[in-house]
Amino acid sequence: MRTTFTTRTVEYPADGLTMIGHLALPAGAGRRPAVLIGPEGVGLNDFQRGRADALAELGYVALAFDIHGGRWFTDPQEMLARTTPLLADPDRMRGIGHAALDVLRAQPRTDPERIAAVGYGTGGAIVLELGRDGVDLRAIATVNATTTGRPGEAARIRCPVWAGVGSEDPIMPPAQRDAFTAEMQAAGVDWRLVVYGGARHAFHHPPVDQDVVPGVGYHPRHAQRAWHDIVALLAECLPVPA
Template sequence: MTTVTTRAVGYPAGDLTMTGHLALPAGAGRGPAVLVGPEGMGLGDVERRRAEALAELGYVALAFDLHGGGRYLSDPGEMLARCMALLADPDRMRCVGHAALDALCAESRTDPGRVAAVGYGTGGAVALELGRAGAGLRAIGTVNGLVTGRPGEAENIRCPVWAGVGSEDPIMPPAQREAFAAEMQAAGVDWRLTVYGGALHAFHHPPVDHAAPSGVGHHPRHARRAWRDVVDLLDECLPVAR
């Protein structure tokens, strides 16, 4: 197994001090890097493990902060209120995303010309918004974060986009999926959408220690498939020299 090292990384984002989780692969040279965006609850152990799994594959990976101070919101009501406010403010999403991207690119092990962004839920929406802002990404992956942007701005996306969603997700229903597809297609983006049959919202996320809202549920088989789809996207667009 490849030796991975990790550390907390502090960085500013507007009026917040963020705390991300950086995972570094073995070696000393520069290499491709991946931003990992968390679900609306914020940076937790699941996102930390995902960053570490990507480092095992040879990527410099930064699981970024959504709420400041590395906060993880265990109260569903607080999480929903904070995320709805963030999702309604594209400029704020870009601030959060660009701050994390800058922190990742400032890492000496990162090749700043070879960076991708992968996110889940709200973190996936942030990854997409980075693309709409014209960030120089090699790939964007979003699971459950199929949020459409301001008219015409998807034309700024200059990399392939892969999206995954559960067929029974009430937060990302067919109308939302269709709007996302129409936005990507109209902008001429190289895009793909995978619908996982029978899966609810946050199907990729292991069960948490508080009661999940209606329409949210873990689907272990599709969670494994979605991870493989993310890795395949990175293998295609951001291969690691082996």
């Protein structure tokens, strides 16, 4: 069977750590549009690596970036001890996002003028902060991350924003979703919010053999629907040349 993409590990500094990202490259030799992929709070794992591979199969250069220096947290309390202060510090999140974006932009196959960002949970908050920092992205998609930013900074977002969240997500409840959409609307952002009925937090992620925080659960139908919505957003805002 013909190989349609190749992958390799990339190491780079960010947040005082050595990050270990997963780069997926489509077949061919020319420049292609690129997608940055941010993981949920537990860290980068095979799920996001697989998403990068799937996007490479579609013709994108894709980098699944790291947020914990190669660590994958199996203890929810240990994970929260790291992510809670991170999520409260927009500048730290932007630093992590910019470091990964620099790696992606530096790839010879990347068209640096045509980049989008997709993020899950903590990774979604990070890509939103890149938008609030005025980064020139073609699209931003987040799952389980209807997070708000510092007052007025959403006006610097320069691309469409798509957000997906479960209706039964206690971590991103209706009040948080309302605050997010009010922020986007006041800033004049081209935004969309999809609420997936009956889904909980991290509904996109297949079950893992470890303890998880309350309110987390996999919803296979909505996981597939959310992925289709993300791919459709990329096709609209960042089409791959024929």
